[in-house]
Amino acid sequence: MGFELDRFDGDVDPDLKCALCHKGLEDPLTTPCGHVFCAGCVLPWVVQEGSCPARCRGRLSAKERNRGLPLKRLILKLDIKCAHAARGGGRVVKLQELPEPLERCDFAPARGRHAGCGQLLLRRDVEAHMRDACDARPVGRCQEGGGLPLTHGEPRAGGHCCARALRAHNGALQARLGALHKALKKEALRAGKREKSLVAQLAAAQLELPMTALRYQKKFPEYSARLDSLSRCVAAPPGGKIRAMVLVDVTLHGDLDPWICPDVTPEIMRGAQSRCGAA
Structure with a gap:
């Protein structure tokens, strides 16, 4: 699973890279043969294959792995760039401080919150856009029976038309529904990866428990x-x-x-x- 290398502020030591995904180690585990992997990378492999993923292909059981705590401490002290650096986010923080800075980052993408606004903005610009520049900002309500809000941009679009406004409103609802479906799919994928990792760890524990009981x-x-x-x-x-x-x-x-x-x-x-x- 790992951390993308281009996120780090500087080169990453080869010893701090996963030997399977070749990214920065995330929750590192070490094997008796000396290789280091992300927990999310190596556990599913070991449960299915019973061997080390590296070239040595040494036999390996799920219980024959150790938490690489010293390596994890080193990784968490590395400087990592803002995930929104391409949009102008220049903040650099320690990896151990994430994800809180990302949640507050002014350069994260965000859409205007007025119905019908499809503009993609920086989070820091959303309030000003909604207040001063958004064509979808409300200026009143239709008095001709439609009851929908009148927007700032409608006069320039040829005046208010109830039928057109209702179609636009329906389109906005459809777009919102599509965005929610996309977000749901993304969360399901993330939950699936997490579940896979937890199932692998549970399988490892189940393999280890009978051996401990037998001893x-x-x-x-x-x-x-x-x-x-x-x-x-x-x-x-x-x-x-x-x-x-x-x-x-x-x-x-x-x-x-x-x-x-x-x-x-x-x-x-x-x-x-x-x-x-x-x-």
């Missing part, structure tokens, strides 16, 4: 056997129940704070551990 399942009998052995070793040591619990802890962890039970001497500890070893 703990194999360790459980060993731990149970050790606890049974310890309970036999310290069934009735001098000092009672608390002392027995201390000896269990010492045998398991090999360490004891003298403030907890000062009467448990090193000789007693070694004796408990040797008895458990013999058991």
Whole structure:
């Protein structure tokens, strides 16, 4: 998925580029074979192919990847240009500050908000255009039965005609509907990409979960056997129940704070551990 290279203010170090999409790394992941990819690029590949996307083609499972946090910190500190630089936006910010500056950028494209206005403007110019220059700005309402707003540009277009105004109004509604369909399609595409990435991450987690459960399942009998052995070793040591619990802890962890039970001497500890070893 990555960040477009021409957005960065200066050259991007090759180590900060995704080896799959060749863009600036976005949410980087590293593989055991040393390659770095965007999470959104590599996870779907690994789930489907089971190998590294780079030329080495080494076998790779979804769990064999690490978050490239140091790389991510470096990338987020890079300077990136305004996405609207072609329209005059010259602001340069740190990548970690996005997307807030884009949402407030005066050079973002915007259309006049009067019905029937099709002009594409800079966001900073919209208010002045609507107030002073837009031919679609209202100047009253039709008194001949149509009831539609009269616009500033109608006298120059031959005066108001109810039928023509209604057709224009219908056309404006159709245009707005088309714009909404386009925006909906764009959001659906973005949501689809996000869903694909999340599904890949979920698949990776599902592959990893049984392996983790199996490891703990194999360790459980060993731990149970050790606890049974310890309970036999310290069934009735001098000092009672608390002392027995201390000896269990010492045998398991090999360490004891003298403030907890000062009467448990090193000789007693070694004796408990040797008895458990013999058991």
